[in-house]
Amino acid sequence: MTSTDYKQLKNCRRIGLFDSGVGGLTVLDKLNRLSSDEDGNGATAREFVYLGDTARCPYGDRSPGEIVSFMSEIVSWLVSKNVDGIVVACNTSASVALDSARRQVAVPIFDLIAPTAEYVGKLGRKVGVMATTATVKAKAFSKAIHQVNANVDVVEIACPDLVPVIERGEAGLDSTSVLLEKYARTLSKEKVEVLVWGCTHFPFLSQSFSRVLEHQLVVIDPAKLLLNLEPGQDNIPAPDTLVDSKHSIYVTGDPFDFARSAGICLGYSLDTVNGITVDELSGPVSKSTNTHLKKSETSDNIPIVPAI
Incomplete structure (x- = not known):
């Protein structure tokens, strides 16, 4: 990615991201922090749609054909969510299926x-x-x-x-x-x-x-x-939570398991995780099953130890 590509990403206001599981949250976390920092008032200047394909995780031992198929379904689904840019927060997908995905959809796709x-x-x-x-x-x-x-x-x-x-x-x-x-x-x-x-x-x-x-x-x-940051740059304030009215997180597996692991890894809770089925990625998008997690439930039952 060139500096021109980064400027294009900064211009995206509703960004889709995906990974096989919680790993892509390392990318979303930094995007969220940077967006809040850019806004200047602590409010998030962008909207994010994140998909964790936990039902088919891990991708690392999948065949190239499977990965191409998964990524094709996911980018189409993200486009249906009206994103104006997609970040491939899964290097396994990018290493195998990036070119075919870019040919498939009109929105810009960014890789790491x-x-x-x-x-x-x-x-x-x-x-x-x-x-x-x-x-x-x-x-x-x-x-x-x-x-x-x-x-x-x-x-x-x-x-x-x-x-x-x-x-x-x-x-x-x-x-x-x-x-x-x-x-x-x-x-x-x-x-x-x-x-x-x-x-x-x-x-x-x-x-x-x-x-x-x-x-x-x-x-x-x-x-x-x-995000055009230096490798040692860690001075962007962490949010209290990742999900608000402008953020949506979806998983194809168990929402509670995802929220638990995410809370441990991130060091803060996810307010809402939406459960969808793998079939919804390739078919008509139907109403998702929302799993609402109160902060008290996360704080009391999950040992929160930030790992990044």
Whole structure:
């Protein structure tokens, strides 16, 4: 993504985002914070429609054909929600199906891989990318980075066991830190200098991963680069909640499970999660089932530990 593309995204007033699960909330969270900051009064200047395809999560072990089909259904559904821009908050989908989706709909579609490649390619340092199996097989990041700088050494590491852990709300557990140790050893062995979170779920692991790293790394969250932020920029105030009258979150799986995991990962609650069926993505859109979660229910029953 170029600076011109970023300006185009800033001009979008109703933005659709999607992921296989809670991972895309790392992108929505930053968009929401930035929009509130731009407004100047703490009010959100944009509307967001988010879809978590949790009924078919994870995407990382799906075939390319399945992923293309899923993304085709989702972008059409988002367009039916009158969005004027779509952010692919799922790098697995972007690595396999981005071009076909852009041919399918008229609204602009933004991905995270292009701005990441543009930034990392200019650093000229050895890069490690932790991503899903499908993204690694597609060599999406290495291809994009080499288009910017063919001399950059890129190591892509498949991490098939991490998305399920995050979806269960276990990012901060000691058992997850133990799981991450093998990836830390690989990065150290490969002498990686720059780490890219190649899956939008993985920024939720930042705190746990920092405890097991064997050497200092520059860690890149592509969502920040999408929004033209510096990788170390963390001074945008966090909201008390993500969902208000101008925000809509939908999931194809269980809304309560999603809200629970999201609350643990984000460190704040989701007020409303709408449950829809997979069939609604490919057929006529019918009335969704709303799941309203009171703040007291989330605060009392879910250990809120921010992971980003």
